[in-house]
Amino acid sequence: MLNSLFLDFRRRVPLGHQRLMLACLLSISLLLLWPSSQRQTQSGMGVLPLLLGIGLQHAPQQLEQLPLSQLTAWVGDKLRTEPVEDPFIKVYNIASGDSLSRIFSRYNLGYQTVQQVMAADESLLALDVLRPGNRLTLQLDEEGQLQSMELYIHAGKKVLYERVAADEFAYQELLDEGVxxxxxxxxxxxxxxxxxxxxxxxxxxxxxxxxxxxxxxxxxxxxxxxxxxxxxxxxxxxxxxxxxxxxxxxxxxxxxxxxxxxxxxxxxxxxxxxxxxxxERAFSRLPLNNNVRVSSHFNPRRLHPITKRVSPHNGTDFPLPIGTPVIAPADGVVTRIENHPFAGKYIEIQHFGGYKTRYLHLSRFNVQRGQRVTRGQRIALSGNTGRSTGPHLHYELHVNNRPVNPMTAHIPLARPVPAxxxxxxxxxxxxxxxxxxxxxxxxxxxxxxxxxxxx
Ligand SMILES: [Zn+2]
Structure with a gap:
């Protein structure tokens, strides 16, 4: 119905007039979105009143040169950033293909801030794969510096990144089990x-x-x-x-x-x-062909060896010469192949029944994203990439999206119901x-x- 109206509109009204009308519509909607207090005072002359000015005075000429596709992309962009009363709070709805550095640059936050937040996210890796439906809420200070950021993943899972020092952030998971x-x-x-x-x-x-x-x-x-x-x-x-x-x-x-x-x-x-x-299909305890020594155990209260702050160690570390084969401990699908400034080259595999594994600081990938792997298959070579104290494999096991100790966790053994x-x-x-x-x-x-x- 709306669609046919729009087509009708496009047929009957000359192109120049169409754009003029669209510009007026835009101006009106922006006017409605803009909080009334700021409309009157015009004090915090941000980007929106500027656009509004363009919308009212120069739009016909300026937008005349914009093809319609670009015009709608521009409107889409405006709508993804939600208007909020507080000028120090920015809300951004993730679109497909977004990256943290691109989003930060639109709020004039430099790469240093990106690095600091990524460092805080090293043991969680929640910011590595941003998906449509996720939302970022940024709190800035008067100098435009990032004070905190909330990542909304779903109603039961949010992550808060807060500045704890001039050059450092820490994270906190806000979880709700729900029903x-x-x-x-x-x-x-x-x-x-x-x-x-x-x-x-x-x-x-x-x-x-x-x-x-x-x-x-x-x-x-x-x-x-x-x-x-x-x-x-x-x-x-x-x-x-x-x-x-x-x-x-x-x-x-x-x-x-x-x-x-x-x-x-x-x-x-x-x-x-x-x-x-x-x-169930059986799960191997280690993603390695041989038993090896553990250099750092799973520890939710560990002091980080480099930053000396409490930061959970969500996996088990095995010291290994670079190039040691890493094997899939169970059948699954490769869900991530990433290169993180701190976690290094890493792989994530989703297994059956709520199990997920991660392998960090790798030197080489032997699989691709989306690939199915079977138990015992070589997936990568160990390495020393990212922020690492020496060549080792950092191995994580997650059950229902929570990290557990890979050395002691209950893993499927493919045995009948216990007597x-x-x-x-x-x-x-x-x-x-x-x-x-x-x-x-x-x-x-x-x-x-x-x-x-x-x-
Ligand atoms: Zn580790």
Missing amino acids: WQKDILVGDVFGSFYASAQRAGLNDADIYNINQLFKDRINFARDIQAGAQFQVLRSENYVGEESTGQSRIEAIRILNRRQTLTAFMHNDGQYYDANGDSL ESKAAFATRVKQLTAQMEQQTLLAKQQSAAEEVVAD
């Missing part, structure tokens, strides 16, 4: 399993996880028959009303013609089939199966009723 809401999604397979699962309300990460769960038992592209039923008990994470985008599969049943596939998450966080056999919790597991399987069956029945009754109405 997990359960839902049973059911459907029949028509076309691909992927499309059918999407129709039922599962997202890409859910579908990837389901694929991984049954990878050894079925080929999804070939062996799922049309009309196969699936039942999924899924939880989604919410903080207040807002979804954080995190979800997990708690139970799934796929009723194929000759075969029923089942997976249930047990109280140890691992998946087993209805008989209690493991669906002591076998009875509890069987009871839960029975309960959940009954719930999912009931939901399937309800859905069938509902679609039958809808068909009657349609007739």
